[in-house]
Amino acid sequence: MKPNLEVRIGALRMKNPVTVASGTFGYGQEYARYFDIAALGAVTIKSITLKPRAGNAPPRLVETPAGILNAIGLQNVGLDAYLAEKAPFLRKHGATIIANIYGSQPDEYCELARRLEEAHAADAIEANLSCPNVHDAATARGPALVAQIPERVAEYSRALRAATKLPLLVKLTPNVADIREPALAAQEAGADGVSLINTLMGMAIDPETRRPRLANVIGGLSGPAIRPVALKMVWDASRVLQIPVIGMGGICTAPDAIQFLLAGANAVAVGSMSFRQPDAALQIVRGLADYLEHHQIPDVNDLVGAIAT
Amino acid sequence: MPYVLDCEIAANDEAAPAHRRMRVCAPQIAREAQPGQFAMLQTADGYAPFLRRPMSFERVLPEAVAFLYKVEGEGTRLLAAMRPGQTISVHGPLGKGFSIDSTISRHILVAGGIGVAPLPALADAVTRACRRPPDVVIGARTKRFLLCGDVFRSMGCEVYLATDDGSVGEKGVASHVLERLAPNPDTQIYACGPMPMMRATAQIAARSGAACQVSLEAQMACGDGACLGCVVESIFENEGEKMVRVCTDGPVFDAQHIDWNAHNFAYDR
């Protein structure tokens, strides 16, 4: 018997628990030339903003041990181009769409969510409250990402909850002392799920030139280097939450993804690994199905939180 | 269409001190690869390094492609240690290559250092399209690091050399030699090398009215236009077009479209 792979995040149905992480899969088009993107549980798009953004000055990317530091700064095509060019492509290919959005005010998030819902250009909203690389919000070097302050997480989530009927995911930052606080704030404000983790803030310096390797000085760390940190945060958060968790951070293979499910994630997102292996997310879907069959587990949901302690 | 294929290494030999040439059997990729395009090579099975390394096609052969590379850091050191018979994962062909306008009478290729890597494939294609081999200017630090001179001569190209120390050819940089060749509006220049050399070449082209294509480099993660890590600043002012991706909008650009003043040379190595 084929095991069940379908999961639900609030009202969002995913045919399997594997999506891709925002900003690592473009708008789906970039990877549709390698495999059928509708075979994924969902495609999560690069953060979009109301207006197009050019992003930060280069260099924006540097490799560090088993990871990547990036300071892209939310370069994106903007909502209008997404609606006109990107969403129709995703729809035509039958992809389930998680639309990741970014704004500098609750109003902007709400307008993005409303217009995405009206245009049927999203099946769920993921509010990026945790981008470490935006300098216009005075956040790049300051302490104040929205997701670092539980009260602001609640404020933004409440506003969005009132603005849209779409399933609402809130994407949190690992750059906090206790991940449970912003996670609980999102839940209490009516979010249908939380996505964690965004990148860990970091930096690298070239000793020869004495310059930071990124023009933005600091950036966000992703890739296998952050996997144990991400896993622990998913474990921490899922134990206190009633709502689902989408886990991410360094997932490269099916066994990595299974660790996140066991720790309590209801679904997972594959991020930086797609850069190295364009069909990594698809291979993880297949590896997960094989694992369930091999262990005679009838339903992937049986793995969620099933860590043996 | 790009592929991700495990390919057999046919050869991996020294081309100059700390420079090697790797030939891999990749019939599908070879059928589609255009001069100026590149591939992302996986250098390790584990995650050190995690990302693939971009390398231009030096030659596109009937069943194989060749890469010419400089041993820089961990990734290229691992490439250098690979042996014929082993397999390597090759992701490509990627990017937008050179375009050849055969109505232009004179074609000049300008290389600085390892920037010579994509030019043999280009010289081949120019020769076929224009029925005449192009002129080639090669610059290097010193004689030992001059690459591909024989390759171009065997294609019938006129080859001009420049070295920083004057150990062979003209003492100075490739762009000085280019200036002496007096490009004019009926000249197409193709340049690949360090950013200051490409900026100088772009300026010579602009002054002389010659057309100029440059092949740029940047740190890359995906090679597919998804991560937005590899951008350079263009002259286009609106927010949506300002940053162009070296991997998919390039690596070959019209030199006039690059905002050379915005580039921060301090980050180049």
Ligand SMILES: Cc1cc2nc3c(=O)[nH]c(=O)nc-3n(C[C@H](O)[C@H](O)[C@H](O)COP(=O)(O)OP(=O)(O)OC[C@H]3O[C@@H](n4cnc5c(N)ncnc54)[C@H](O)[C@@H]3O)c2cc1C
């Ligand atoms: C489209 C494209 C085509 C390329 N084609 C070739 C080629 O044909 N032959 C070739 O030898 N190289 C080529 N390169 C450059 C090559 O990709 C890098 O030298 C290589 O990635 C270095 O990897 P590494 O692990 O050995 O060094 P790393 O450990 O990654 O880096 C070693 C040092 O080199 C610097 N460095 C690394 N990559 C770059 C870069 N892209 N630009 C400037 N500095 C860099 C680093 O900052 C560091 O100081 C190309 C790059 C691009 C973007």
Ligand SMILES: Cc1cc2nc3c(=O)[nH]c(=O)nc-3n(C[C@H](O)[C@H](O)[C@H](O)COP(=O)(O)O)c2cc1C
């Ligand atoms: C190049 C790059 C760009 C990213 N852009 C975004 C973004 O636009 N919005 C967002 O919410 N997260 C963004 N992220 C974070 C990822 O979605 C993910 O949370 C993080 O990379 C951890 O997963 P990974 O280790 O599997 O990559 C980006 C990550 C990378 C590497």
Ligand code: FES
């Ligand atoms: S390398 Fe990812 S967009 Fe160019």
